[in-house]
Amino acid sequence: MISHIDHLVLTVSDIERAVAFYSGAFKMEPITFGAGRRALRFGNQKINLQLLGEEARNRAQVGSGDLCLITSWPLDQVMAQLASQGVEIVEGPVMKSGACGPILNAKG
Template sequence: MPLVTAIDHIVLTVRDIEAAVAFYEQVLGVEAVTFAGGRRALQVGDQKINLQVLGQETRNHAAIGCGDVCLVTEAAPEEVVARLEAEGVAIVEGPVAKTGARGAITSVYFNDPDGNLIEVSSYG
């Protein structure tokens, strides 16, 4: 049996936490949450994306914009493209066939305002 069975949260390093929250709420419709004495996160299903500014966490080697995250959607790739275009978000790549944790996916890639690479993918 593996020691690790799931991902609880990841952390993205951003320049401005509230600007990042606004972007993810507006563009992807995720829910922002506050925890642990005012820290901010984005709730994504049963997982979350914690947000930090550079230097906030001294135990890691964080850098702004070095994140690369794949998020799963039930929307069709064309809907993802339409939403991004409507919000003025430039698409880096896609829709394109890729392989996710559970098999074949169709992905659309873009960068958040801090340069983190975000992939929004759907399983066929």
């Protein structure tokens, strides 16, 4: 079902400092997407950066993270599987910016 990780979101206190660190230390490629959001691409994955204090923008709750997984299943089948396990879908399906381009996304 799951083939690989597309992206994860990392909360940082200084976005440009994080960009400088990850691009310098690990040679990740800095990119800008959406409405000026920053990320670091490596291989077929990316790390999206989120400013500390803006977690609510993504409906973050205690114990939550933002991890995007790519699947070989159709999205409606994935959503049905998640629902059968008691996972509430809070957003989607909706088009998002993935590591390698646009992706159809659902957020549980």
